Amino acid sequence: xxxxxxxxPKPGQIPxxxxxxKFRDEHRRVIYVGKAKNLRQRLANYFQxxxxxxxxxxxxxxxxxxxxxxxxxxxxxxxQLEYSWIKEFDPRFNVKYRDDKSYPYLAVTLNEExxxxxxxxxxxxxxxxxxxxxxxxxxxxxxxxxxxRVFPVRTCSAGVFRNAERTGRPCLLxxxxxxxxxxxxxxxxxxxxxxxxxxxxxxxxxxGTYIRRLEKDMTQAAEDMEYERAARLRDDAEAxxxxxxxxxxxxxxxxxxxxxxxxxxxxEAAVQIFHVxxxxxxxxxxxVTDKVEAVDTADLVEHALQQLYGxxxxxxxxxxxxxxxxxxxxxxxxxxxxxxxxxxxxxRIPQRxxxxxxxxxxxxxxxxxxxxxxxxxxxxxxxRSRALEEIAEALGLGSAPLRVECFDISHLQGxxxxxxxxxxxxxxxxxxxxxxxxxKGFEGQDDVRSMHEVIGxxxxxxxxxxxxxxxxxxxxxxxxxxxxxxxxVPGTAEPGSAREEPRDEPREDDGRPKRxxxxxxxxxxxxxxxxxxxAKRALDELGIDDIAVCGxxxxxxxxxxxxxxxxxxLPRSSEGLYLLQRIRxxxxxxxxxxxxxxxxKRIRSSPLDxxxxxxxxxxxALIKHFGSVKKLRQATIDEICEVPGIGRRTAxxxxxxxxxxxxxxxxxxxxxxxxxxxxxxxxxx
Numbered sequence: 001x002x003x004x005x006x007x008x009p010k011p012g013q014i015p016x017x018x019x020x021x022k023f024r025d026e027h028r029r030v031i032y033v034g035k036a037k038n039l040r041q042r043l044a045n046y047f048q049x050x051x052x053x054x055x056x057x058x059x060x061x062x063x064x065x066x067x068x069x070x071x072x073x074x075x076x077x078x079x080q081l082e083y084s085w086i087k088e089f090d091p092r093f094n095v096k097y098r099d100d101k102s103y104p105y106l107a108v109t110l111n112e113e114x115x116x117x118x119x120x121x122x123x124x125x126x127x128x129x130x131x132x133x134x135x136x137x138x139x140x141x142x143x144x145x146x147x148x149r150v151f152p153v154r155t156c157s158a159g160v161f162r163n164a165e166r167t168g169r170p171c172l173l174x175x176x177x178x179x180x181x182x183x184x185x186x187x188x189x190x191x192x193x194x195x196x197x198x199x200x201x202x203x204x205x206x207x208g209t210y211i212r213r214l215e216k217d218m219t220q221a222a223e224d225m226e227y228e229r230a231a232r233l234r235d236d237a238e239a240x241x242x243x244x245x246x247x248x249x250x251x252x253x254x255x256x257x258x259x260x261x262x263x264x265x266x267x268e269a270a271v272q273i274f275h276v277x278x279x280x281x282x283x284x285x286x287x288v289t290d291k292v293e294a295v296d297t298a299d300l301v302e303h304a305l306q307q308l309y310g311x312x313x314x315x316x317x318x319x320x321x322x323x324x325x326x327x328x329x330x331x332x333x334x335x336x337x338x339x340x341x342x343x344x345x346x347x348r349i350p351q352r353x354x355x356x357x358x359x360x361x362x363x364x365x366x367x368x369x370x371x372x373x374x375x376x377x378x379x380x381x382x383x384r385s386r387a388l389e390e391i392a393e394a395l396g397l398g399s400a401p402l403r404v405e406c407f408d409i410s411h412l413q414g415x416x417x418x419x420x421x422x423x424x425x426x427x428x429x430x431x432x433x434x435x436x437x438x439x440k441g442f443e444g445q446d447d448v449r450s451m452h453e454v455i456g457x458x459x460x461x462x463x464x465x466x467x468x469x470x471x472x473x474x475x476x477x478x479x480x481x482x483x484x485x486x487x488x489v490p491g492t493a494e495p496g497s498a499r500e501e502p503r504d505e506p507r508e509d510d511g512r513p514k515r516x517x518x519x520x521x522x523x524x525x526x527x528x529x530x531x532x533x534x535a536k537r538a539l540d541e542l543g544i545d546d547i548a549v550c551g552x553x554x555x556x557x558x559x560x561x562x563x564x565x566x567x568x569x570l571p572r573s574s575e576g577l578y579l580l581q582r583i584r585x586x587x588x589x590x591x592x593x594x595x596x597x598x599x600x601k602r603i604r605s606s607p608l609d610x611x612x613x614x615x616x617x618x619x620x621a622l623i624k625h626f627g628s629v630k631k632l633r634q635a636t637i638d639e640i641c642e643v644p645g646i647g648r649r650t651a652x653x654x655x656x657x658x659x660x661x662x663x664x665x666x667x668x669x670x671x672x673x674x675x676x677x678x679x680x681x682x683x684x685x
Contacts, residue, residue, distance in 0.1 A: 004061045008047045014040040019071040020081045022089070023064035030089035032060050032293070035078040037329065039069050054294035055558070060093045075332035076339065083306045093293050095269075095303045105283075106131040106140045108153070108200055113189055114161070114182045115196035117144055117153045124311065131203045131282060148178040149239045150210070151199040154192065155179065202240070204277060204315065211237055255279055257320035258308070259350075259359055262300050263366035266557055267291060267572070267581060270370035271304045274362050277318075286369045290572060302327035309340055317341035322350045322359060374582065383575055384427030390576030391522070394568050395561065397548055401522035402426055406583045407458075407535070408526040409439075409450045410591035416599045417445070419454040420591035423520070424583050436594045448530045455523070455538035462519055463542060519547060526584050528553040528567075529560050536562040552584045611653045618645050622654070633658045 019039045023032040036042030046053075046061050053061065072078050086094050107120035111127025119137050124130060144155065154161065156171055156179070164170050164183035174181035182192040202210055214237040221230035259274045269291055275283035287307070295303070301323045309317050317340050327333045330347055337345040350356040388400035404424045411417040423433040441453045523539075525531045532551035539547060550568075551560040557577065558567035570577035608619050608629075625643045626632040632640070632654075640651035 004047050004050070004064070007064070007066045009043070009067065014043055014069070015071055016040040017071050018073070018075050018078045019069050020078050020085060021067060021069040022085065022091075023060065023093075024066045024068070025063055026065040030085070030091050031064055032091050032093040033082055033085045033089065035075075035082040037075055037078075039071070043067065043069070056093070056291075056294045060293070063093075075329055076335045079306070079332055079336045083310045086306070087310070095289050095291065095293055095295055095300065104137045104140060106144065106203065108196055110193075110196065110200075114154050114192050117155050117196075117199065129200050130316070131200075145178075146239045147199065147202065148173070150214070150236045151195050151202065152178055152180040153196050153199050154182060156183075203282075211240055214240070255320060255355075256318045257322055257355070258318050259322045259355075259362045260301060260304055260308075261324055261359060261362040261366040262297055262304070263363065263370040264291070264297065264300065265370070265581075265585070266554065267578070268370065268373070269300050270366050270373060271300070272362050272366035272369055273304075273308065274358065274365075275318075276358075284365075286366070288369070288373050297325040298327050301325055302333060305333060305337070309337060313340050314342060317345060319343070320346045320348075322348065322355060324349065324359070324363065384579070387575035387579035388427055390570070390574055391580065394559065394570055394574075394576060395522070395548055395550055397522070399521075401520070401548070403518065403520045404522045404524060404583060405458075405520040406524040406526070406587040407451065407454055408584070408587035408591040409447045409454070410588070410595040411445060412595065412599060413445070416595055417443075417450060418591060418595045418598060419450060420587050420594060421454070421458060422583065422587045422590055424579075424586075427579060429586060434590055436590065438598075447527065448534045451525055451527065451531045452534040452538045455525075455535045456541065459519075459539060459542050459544055459547075463544075521548065523547055523549045524580060524583055524587075525549070525551045526554065526587055527551050528558070532560045532562055552580050554584065554588075557581065608654065608657065611650070611657050614650065614654070618643075618650075621645060 016038050018035075018037050020033065020035045021039060021043060022030050025031050034042070046057070046067075050058050050062070070081065072081060085091075104119050104121050105124075107118055108129040108131075109116045109118070109127070110129050111125075119140050120128070120130070148155070152173075155173065156164070160171060161183050164174075164181075168184055170179065170181040170184050170186075173179035174184070174186070180187045180192055180195060182189065187195070198210065214233050218230050218233035218237065221227075221233060255276060256278065257276045259276065261272050263270045263272075267290065269289050271287045271289075273285050274281050275285075287304070289300075289303075305321070305323075305327070317337055319341075321337065326347070326349060334345055334347045337347060350359050385400070388402070391397070392400045402425060406422050406424070408420050409417065410420070417439040419437040419439065421435040421437070423430045435458070437454050437457065439450050439453060442449060523535060525535050528551055532549060535551075536549050539545070539549065549562055552558075553560065553567070558569055559577075559580065560567050570580075608614060608622070622632055622640070622643055623629065626635060637648065637651045637655050640646055640654055641648050646654075
């Protein structure tokens with residue numbers, strides 16, 4: 001590990017102008033590339049106290065052995081040079097988006113004498129016009145098949161074309177009218193190129209001109225009694241309409257725009273792009289990346305723009321680029337995009353209307369893409385097994401933890417403090433064994449004390465079950481894979497099985513499953529060293545010493561063990577870290593869902609909830625009769641008795657309940673039965 005002070009430039013050596021900088025390791029490999037408006041200020045941030053740096057930045061500067069920079073005249077040049085260097089050096093600490101698939105494009109080879117329409121993947125070639133990307137190649141072929149009626153452009157390969165030239169006979173498409181057959185001279189190269197140009201114009205969104213022209217020609221042919229030609233033109237216009245219907249109108253003003261959305265967590269980010277041309281979604285693509293550097297949403301957007309438009313020019317860069325967050329220097333990025341397009345480009349966040357609604361759809365796609373990416377990783381049996389083995393190795397366990405329980409505390413500024421317990425068996429969530437807790441031992445905000453209480457309550461129940469069933473002196477449940485000859489441990493899944501068989505669970509006397517009968521091999525708490533120490537202390541107080549404990553700190557993604565001053569840092573590519581993160585995030589989701597429901601119930605509660613024997617039907621009848629809770633509070637006992645189904649005893653209970661809920665007493669005039677309430681001025685009525 002290098003000391004950043006050993007290669008820190010001398011004061012005054014770094015210029016205060018815009019530029020791009022590179023960090024190199026001891027082998028002179030570039031490990032990070034960045035840009036700055038002011039090189040001196042930016043680089044000074046890397047050479048502060050290591051404790052104040054983001055963990056990812058700290059890892060980078062301690063891996064590096066030198067830093068160098070290049071001064072440029074403008075921030076736009078810095079943006080372009082940064083992109084070029086990232087492409088050239090592929091630095092390990094820079095965010096690099098990777099396509100989750102090789103998306104197909106509809107391509108027109110305008111660089112050939114006879115342009116060809118075809119499906120293309122991979123790197124873009126000079127002189128080829130691209131449309132898309134599309135989700136599936138078959139979608140491109142369906143669109144092309146419809147459009148060849150009107151624009152019979154060549155689609156055959158070079159070999160088929162040369163063979164037709166040699167024999168003087170066109171292919172089948174030439175005979176059925178879906179190719180103009182330039183191979184046998186039916187059209188000149190200029191006429192065929194005009195057809196290809198019209199094809200490109202239609203795909204670029206200029207659709208109305210061609211349909212109106214076909215309809216005009218159809219009408220004229222009908223007037224001239226050329227009914228066969230009129231029918232053919234009618235079918236051509238219908239084919240173009242069907243091709244247009246494959247991409248629905250999403251923006252009514254025929255906008256050309258790209259919409260970019262980002263979904264992210266602590267470790268990964270997913271980007272979704274919708275390409276809208278002529279108001280219609282013409283293509284969609286997505287990327288997933290590991291967050292190997294300290295980046296926020298704005299940084300991810302800037303990296304996505306570089307990846308998307310770094311090698312594009314002309315109409316491939318649209319007039320509008322809509323993003324969820326603006327980069328740090330939006331003017332420089334806008335100018336860079338305008339230079340690539342050759343015209344002004346609007347880079348902004350949609351605020352209202354159809355564009356904002358469409359951005360919500362793109363954002364939803366990004367979230368689903370990130371979730372699907374995580375699900376694919378989590379559902380793979382081999383990956384789960386490797387993750388459990390990595391956890392066991394990192395934590396020093398004797399075998400893979402087949403049952404893992406994770407605990408999280410949730411509250412809102414100290415109110416409605418709750419906790420959650422989620423269970424993962426064989427790397428998969430077992431939701432039937434999730435549990436939730438209300439903190440009862442104290443009031444207020446203290447996550448460490450809350451964690452101690454919850455762990456103690458959970459495992460005190462476990463010991464009670466063990467004692468009740470006579471298992472107190474038995475050896476603990478095995479923590480490794482169960483041999484084939486041994487009976488399986490209740491509540492665990494055998495590793496390596498393709499699916500989990502139904503378990504014959506121990507039952508309570510009334511037939512319900514036991515809630516806390518099975519011990520985990522690993523307890524994970526959401527938090528750092530203090531929460532881990534509290535959980536370990538709770539287990540020690542109960543005399544439990546055969547259950548491992550660790551904590552996962554959300555901000556730093558570090559694994560903490562009891563009595564260790566330094567965390568265990570799992571590699572970013574570790575499946576074990578990914579599984580721990582999923583377990584922790586599930587515990588957080590379960591806890592915050594319960595906390596929000598509890599808070600909502602408290603907010604919706606009213607004094608009527610404390611009236612014995614008053615059900616929902618009579619509550620609704622009271623509110624409906626008086627119109628509001630405020631008017632009901634002001635009503636007398638006699639007035640409350642007028643509500644159908646409400647007797648005098650119940651009316652008195654309602655009045656007493658409102659009186660008990662009032663801020664001052666007495667709240668009821670016992671002589672008249674009138675509810676006393678303070679008005680805004682502080683007087684009583």
